[in-house]
Amino acid sequence: MEKSLTLDWGTDELHEECGVFGMYDLDGNDVASTIYYGLFALQHRGQESCGIAVSDTYGPKGVVNACKGMGLCNEVFTSEKLEKLKGNIGVGHVRYSTAGSSTIENTQPLVLNYVKGTLALAHNGNLVNAPELRRELAYDGAIFQTTIDSEVIAYHIARERCKVGTAEEAVANAMKKIKGAYSLVISSPRKLIGARDPQGFKPLCIGKRDNAYILTSETCALDTIGATFVRDVLPGEIVTINKDGIKSNLMMHDPKKEARCIFEYIYFARPDSVFDGVGVYHSRIYAGRCLAKDSPVDADIVVGVPESGNAAALGYSMESGIPYAMAFVKNSYVGRTFIKPGQSSRESAVRIKLNVLKEAVEGKRVVMIDDSIVRGTTSNLIVDMLREAGAKEVHMRISAPPFLYPCYFGTDIPSSEQLIAHKRTVDEICKVIGADSLAYLKMERLSEMANGLPICTACFSGEYPVDPPEEDIRGSYEK
Numbered sequence: 193m194e195k196s197l198t199l200d201w202g203t204d205e206l207h208e209e210c211g212v213f214g215m216y217d218l219d220g221n222d223v224a225s226t227i228y229y230g231l232f233a234l235q236h237r238g239q240e241s242c243g244i245a246v247s248d249t250y251g252p253k254g255v256v257n258a259c260k261g262m263g264l265c266n267e268v269f270t271s272e273k274l275e276k277l278k279g280n281i282g283v284g285h286v287r288y289s290t291a292g293s294s295t296i297e298n299t300q301p302l303v304l305n306y307v308k309g310t311l312a313l314a315h316n317g318n319l320v321n322a323p324e325l326r327r328e329l330a331y332d333g334a335i336f337q338t339t340i341d342s343e344v345i346a347y348h349i350a351r352e353r354c355k356v357g358t359a360e361e362a363v364a365n366a367m368k369k370i371k372g373a374y375s376l377v378i379s380s381p382r383k384l385i386g387a388r389d390p391q392g393f394k395p396l397c398i399g400k401r402d403n404a405y406i407l408t409s410e411t412c413a414l415d416t417i418g419a420t421f422v423r424d425v426l427p428g429e430i431v432t433i434n435k436d437g438i439k440s441n442l443m444m445h446d447p448k449k450e451a452r453c454i455f456e457y458i459y460f461a462r463p464d465s466v467f468d469g470v471g472v473y474h475s476r477i478y479a480g481r482c483l484a485k486d487s488p489v490d491a492d493i494v495v496g497v498p499e500s501g502n503a504a505a506l507g508y509s510m511e512s513g514i515p516y517a518m519a520f521v522k523n524s525y526v527g528r529t530f531i532k533p534g535q536s537s538r539e540s541a542v543r544i545k546l547n548v549l550k551e552a553v554e555g556k557r558v559v560m561i562d563d564s565i566v567r568g569t570t571s572n573l574i575v576d577m578l579r580e581a582g583a584k585e586v587h588m589r590i591s592a593p594p595f596l597y598p599c600y601f602g603t604d605i606p607s608s609e610q611l612i613a614h615k616r617t618v619d620e621i622c623k624v625i626g627a628d629s630l631a632y633l634k635m636e637r638l639s640e641m642a643n644g645l646p647i648c649t650a651c652f653s654g655e656y657p658v659d660p661p662e663e664d665i666r667g668s669y670e671k
């Protein structure tokens with residue numbers, strides 16, 4: 193068994209960039225505490241920092257109350273802080289940094305005071321042309337306070353707003369310039385605006401509770417606050433919510449350009465969310481069923497690597513008839529402030545996070561389902577842990593095709609050289625991770641997983657729906 197890979201905690205786990213949540217209560221009730229609970233439901237989308245910015249549509253224009261900080265929602269906000277955030281319109285954000293470093297300056301929402309008033313903006317995704325746009329603005333005299341591309345978007349909207357009559361027109365003009373992935377939630381003094389890029393990379397949906405409207409990344413956040421789902425924001429659509437209801441601008445909507453991030457269905461999103469009519473849970477079950485059909489194996493139990501491997505493992509079990517079992521106990525308290533053990537330490541970060549249930553796997557031939565293999569370090573260790581616990585055989589099945597290319601749209605998939613599947617066959621990867629057999633989901637199954645919706649598969653296929661930048665832009669402002 194080849195064991196050339198070293199374990200470095202945190203490098204083998206992929207992250208989503210952000211989650212967004214906006215709310216406008218037309219009856220004038222404060223929205224900060226509801227935004228907080230919404231962000232709490234989106235915490236899996238970003239754990240480095242979070243923030244809320246609110247204003248009062250009945251109060252003086254130009255006043256925005258904001259609270260932002262590093263850490264999880266329950267670390268940043270207290271009931272006293274939320275109590276001080278008075279206002280019936282606002283936006284919230286949870287962040288993980290894939291472009292722009294993890295600092296307090298880069299936390300969102302961004303609040304912009306400019307000649308036409310104020311804007312609070314929360315963004316999920318990465319732009320591919322942010323460096324050019326940023327240079328252009330800088331030569332025009334703009335002074336940036338952050339290193340995130342969300343500020344480039346905010347600047348463009350503010351600039352356009354000086355030329356046109358409404359904030360939504362300014363958003364539409366800015367959208368003609370920015371390229372890449374963005375789901376935006378913006379509050380202007382009397383409007384809540386949502387926008388999704390023409391590809392629809394990242395999700396965004398509309399909800400309603402009593403006389404309040406919500407815009408958020410995932411439907412699970414609507415369930416959490418007791419709101420009902422109204423509809424998804426379409427790729428390329430701008431929605432404007434004010435006292436007259438919802439107004440839609442489909443200027444940038446073009447079904448031929450749609451390319452949703454399939455990795456939302458495979459891994460990022462919570463299984464209780466539904467995007468564009470397709471349930472995440474359903475798509476993961478389907479992937480597991482496909483793995484059982486396409487890559488069967490004789491085994492005694494099927495287990496999932498928590499959390500996102502669980503539903504696919506259930507699907508594998510349903511299709512194959514092999515009993516589903518729980519093999520891992522996860523410690524859910526490993527948070528951002530977790531002190532990572534050094535390489536020489538006897539403790540392993542993966543073991544601290546996951547432990548094997550010996551009595552479930554001892555003497556068994558195990559099919560283990562995971563959502564992806566990035567560098568292979570974690571998979572290698574988990575296979576070892578199953579063997580140490582007495583598993584007779586470990587057959588690994590992955591509910592996605594092999595990662596071969598980086599993502600420029602807001603996921604921290606690293607460059608090809610760092611990916612285990614780069615220049616290795618499936619058999620070679622199997623040897624490196626030490627499994628008895630290994631199989632990945634077939635490429636053609638991806639579109640079936642999303643019920644035939646147009647999807648982005650660039651990290652597996654190299655076919656980018658928007659031209660990738662010539663240089664690696666991720667983190668480029670710090671270079």
Ligand code: SF4
Nearest residue numbers: 453454599648650651
């Ligand atoms: S490249 Fe992969 S992770 Fe990035 S948007 Fe496309 S499918 Fe999602």
